[in-house]
Amino acid sequence: xxxxxxxxxxxxxxxxxxxxxxxxxxxxxxxxxxxxxxxxxxxxxxxxxxxxxxxxxxxxxxxxxxxxxxxxxxxxxxxxxxxxxxxxxxxxxxxxxxxxxxxxxxxxxxxx
DNA sequence: CATCTGACCTAAT
DNA sequence: GATTAGGCCAGAT
Numbered sequence: 001x002x003x004x005x006x007x008x009x010x011x012x013x014x015x016x017x018x019x020x021x022x023x024x025x026x027x028x029x030x031x032x033x034x035x036x037x038x039x040x041x042x043x044x045x046x047x048x049x050x051x052x053x054x055x056x057x058x059x060x061x062x063x064x065x066x067x068x069x070x071x072x073x074x075x076x077x078x079x080x081x082x083x084x085x086x087x088x089x090x091x092x093x094x095x096x097x098x099x100x101x102x103x104x105x106x107x108x109x110x111x112x
Numbered sequence: 113c114a115t116c117t118g119a120c121c122t123a124a125t
Numbered sequence: 126g127a128t129t130a131g132g133c134c135a136g137a138t
Contacts, residue, residue, distance in 0.1 A: 025120050038120040065119035
């Protein structure tokens with residue numbers, strides 16, 4: 001059986017998040033089998049800049065995690081908007097564009 | 113070894 | 126809304 005690193009669990013799980021859907025750091029941690037470790041997700045994303053779907057990760061309150069005047073902030077806004085996700089004041093309405101049960105079920109099928 | 117820091121979260125005020 | 130306090134944990138100091 002192959003050993004899967006923690007960061008690998010996170011990146012593979014994130015890669016399954018569909019376009020037009022966003023997740024919080026905490027949600028992603030849970031789905032990757034690392035409950036309560038939202039902070040670790042942040043560390044992983046910071047490490048490498050080429051993680052698939054990195055832009056679909058937001059804070060639990062829907063806010064983009066970067067300061068407003070940064071380049072990354074603008075890029076994330078741009079990418080989300082191009083996917084049909086409304087970003088208002090650097091913030092996404094998690095109620096409308098956030099997690100849906102069917103998608104949750106899909107990701108929950110991940111086994112490591 | 114102690115403390116600080118951070119792409120974080122929840123609950124309570 | 127905002128703030129505080131506690132939780133989380135790998136790295137840096």
